[in-house]
Amino acid sequence: MSYKCTGCGAEVTVNTESAMTARCHWCRHVFGVNEQVANGAVPDAVLPFHIKKDDAVARIRQFVDKRRMFALKEFKEQFTPENVVGVYLPYMIVDGKASADVAGQGEILTRTYTQGSGDKKKTYYDADVYEIGRHVDFTVDDLPLESSNERGNLNTGVNTNNIINTILPFDTKNAVKWNASYLSGFSSEKRNQDVEHLRPRLEEQLLSIARCQVEGSVGRFDRGVRWQQERLDVHGTRWVAMYLPVWLYSYQQGGKGGMLHYIAVNGRTGETMGSVPVQQWKLILAALTVGTFLEAIAFVILGSSS
Amino acid sequence: MSDDGGLALLLLGPAGATGLYWYLYRYYRNTDKSHAFERETVVEAKPVTGSDQDRKIDEVKGTRETRISGDNVREFRKRVKRIQSDTS
Numbered sequence: 001m002s003y004k005c006t007g008c009g010a011e012v013t014v015n016t017e018s019a020m021t022a023r024c025h026w027c028r029h030v031f032g033v034n035e036q037v038a039n040g041a042v043p044d045a046v047l048p049f050h051i052k053k054d055d056a057v058a059r060i061r062q063f064v065d066k067r068r069m070f071a072l073k074e075f076k077e078q079f080t081p082e083n084v085v086g087v088y089l090p091y092m093i094v095d096g097k098a099s100a101d102v103a104g105q106g107e108i109l110t111r112t113y114t115q116g117s118g119d120k121k122k123t124y125y126d127a128d129v130y131e132i133g134r135h136v137d138f139t140v141d142d143l144p145l146e147s148s149n150e151r152g153n154l155n156t157g158v159n160t161n162n163i164i165n166t167i168l169p170f171d172t173k174n175a176v177k178w179n180a181s182y183l184s185g186f187s188s189e190k191r192n193q194d195v196e197h198l199r200p201r202l203e204e205q206l207l208s209i210a211r212c213q214v215e216g217s218v219g220r221f222d223r224g225v226r227w228q229q230e231r232l233d234v235h236g237t238r239w240v241a242m243y244l245p246v247w248l249y250s251y252q253q254g255g256k257g258g259m260l261h262y263i264a265v266n267g268r269t270g271e272t273m274g275s276v277p278v279q280q281w282k283l284i285l286a287a288l289t290v291g292t293f294l295e296a297i298a299f300v301i302l303g304s305s306s
Numbered sequence: 307m308s309d310d311g312g313l314a315l316l317l318l319g320p321a322g323a324t325g326l327y328w329y330l331y332r333y334y335r336n337t338d339k340s341h342a343f344e345r346e347t348v349v350e351a352k353p354v355t356g357s358d359q360d361r362k363i364d365e366v367k368g369t370r371e372t373r374i375s376g377d378n379v380r381e382f383r384k385r386v387k388r389i390q391s392d393t394s
Contacts, residue, residue, distance in 0.1 A: 224377030291323025
């Protein structure tokens with residue numbers, strides 16, 4: 001990343017993966033990443049922590065206390081919520097103006113009737129089929145997108161990043177201009193995704209929002225709607241790179257298929273979500289016990305009725 | 307009791323066991339959770355248009371299904387065929 005030296009005006013490249021300060025090759029002036037020129041790893045804005053560590057610890061403890069019975073033994077033994085870390089995670093906060101069109105078919109129930117009698121009684125339906133389309137113009141305000149490749153991967157089969165995704169949104173309106181001093185005492189992660197990387201995900205979310213918006217206008221199709229085509233026109237977007245504050249407790253599950261389990265607390269609102277690893281045999285035993293009990297009742301009922 | 311009812315009753319055990327397993331698993335692991343951006347984002351929308359163009363094209367007689375096949379009116383995140391816009 002390039003910086004303008006405040007001493008002599010020369011451009012200096014700093015590897016921000018490893019250092020937040022650098023010395024100008026020309027005039028030996030030392031400067032920090034606040035004097036950045038190009039848009040890159042340093043965000044435009046930061047939302048400072050509001051929830052204190054004690055509060056976050058209490059919320060994590062409360063979350064786990066409700067989930068002890070079937071939790072993995074090692075997880076419970078090693079559970080130390082005091083090890084929670086305050087992390088600034090990189091996001092892009094997006095405002096956008098868009099139009100969407102959706103097309104498909106909807107059905108309206110016209111008649112319900114039954115045929116046959118007793119056990120053979122069956123219900124039939126008649127319906128009118130309509131070809132329908134909807135158009136909506138809308139703006140979205142402060143939509144947050146994970147701007148690191150790793151955090152943006154929300155595949156619950158391989159990681160628990162969906163936990164961190166769930167504690168969104170933040171009160172991003174209260175963000176302040178970036179200043180490296182907010183980082184002291186906290187950890188942070190780097191942004192490695194650009195506007196162009198994130199645009200497909202933005203468009204997906206805008207389409208989802210549009211589909212949510214049009215739902216209210218197809219209420220008369222009481223047998224539902226099958227949308228078959230959709231189209232999005234983005235008229236304009238505004239992107240702000242922002243660090244958002246998250247209290248993160250993590251537990252690395254060992255063994256085959258073991259993953260990193262997070263419990264995350266929103267550093268502003270306190271919203272808490274987590275993934276507690278389960279002791280599979282306990283869970284299966286409980287399920288089988290209840291299943292056996294239900295089956296026994298079924299047999300009793302069958303036995304008494306025949 | 308009918309054969310159908312008896313069979314359904316026999317499925318009570320396996321169904322209950324499976325249901326409880328998934329309910330507890332999701333309560334602990336929360337694999338089904340994510341940011342509900344559709345509802346939690348501030349969206350300002352103009353009134354939805356197009357309902358005046360709804361056109362009856364067919365009738366269904368005597369179906370036993372209670373919903374249209376492929377109903378996705380509430381599955382906002384399930385993408386369907388994307389028609390590319392002229393501008394992009």
